[in-house]
Amino acid sequence: MGAIFPGRLLGGSRAAVCISVVAVAATVMPAHADELPVRKPGRWQLTTVAESIGMKTFETCVTPADGIVPGVGDKNCRLSKVKRLADELYVDVECRADAGTEKTSTVLTGDFSTWYRAMSKMTFDPPQQGVSHMGVTVDGKYLGPECKP
Template identity: 60%
Template sequence: MKSAAILSLSVGLFILPHFAIAEGVTVPLPVRKPGHWQITTVAQSIGMKTFDACLTESDNIVTGTEDPNCGKPDVKRIHDEIFVNVVCKTANGTQKISSLLTGDFQTWYRSISKVTFDPPQDGVPHMGATIDGKFIGPTCDEKTIEQPATKK
C-alpha cells in the first residue's frame, strides 16, 4: 500500500510539471540587451535585409514600440521557446501578430512572426517574417542606427 502511494506521488510529480510546460507558462515579454544590434529580416515582401539598430530596454521585441493601439501581449513559455500573440488596431482594421521567439536576448535572438490582417490590406490577408538579431556591442553611434549593415 505504501509503495503504491509513493509510486502514485512519484508519477504525479513527474507528470504535473510536464503538463504545466505543455500548456505554457505566462512570462514577461523578453527584453533585448540595450546597445548596437545587427538585425536581419527575411520576408517575401522585402527579401533579405540586414541593418544596424540601436536598441533600448523599452523597445518592444514584437511591435517595436509600446504602441497604444496594441493590446497587452499574451506571452507563454514552452520549454526554451516563447510564444507571443498581440492584437493591434489600425486605421485599416485589425492586425493579429503571432511570434515564436528563441535566443538568450543578450547576444542573439530569432523571431518567426505572422501578421494577419482583418480586413486584408491591399489584398494581402497575412504576411510572415523571420528576424535574426546579433548583439554587436553596448555602444551605438549615429552612423549605425537604422542603416544598412556593412559587409565585414
C-alpha cells in the first residue's frame, strides 16, 4: 500500500487516503546513511496534519513487510533520492502514470523506536482535480508490539 497510486493519481477522497498512508511512514533508522529504514513492527499512534483534512489521529499496525516510503518498489515509481543530513533522512520518489506525474519529498526525523516525524510534500503534474501540490506532517508514537485485532 502506498500514498502514490500509479495509474490513478490523487483525486477526491484519495487525498485523505494519501495523507493517511504517508502517515504510516514510521521506522527504525538505517544502518547506512543512504539506506531506507525498516519500520519497527507493532502498534503506532499517528497524528496527521494537512490543510485538506485538518488534524486526524488514528492507530495502525505495522508489519516487517510494510514499506516506509509510498511508491518504493512499484514498477511505475522511481526512488530518486535517499540522503542523510545530520538527524534528518531525505527521501524523494517520482511516480508516472497515464494521469501524469506525482513527486513526493519526505523528511524523516526522530528516534524511530518511540517517536518520529514525517514531513511530506507532494506535487502533481498535471494538477489532479485542481490540486497541484499538498503537504502533510505526521507525528508517530510507538504504542507497543501488540496489534489490536
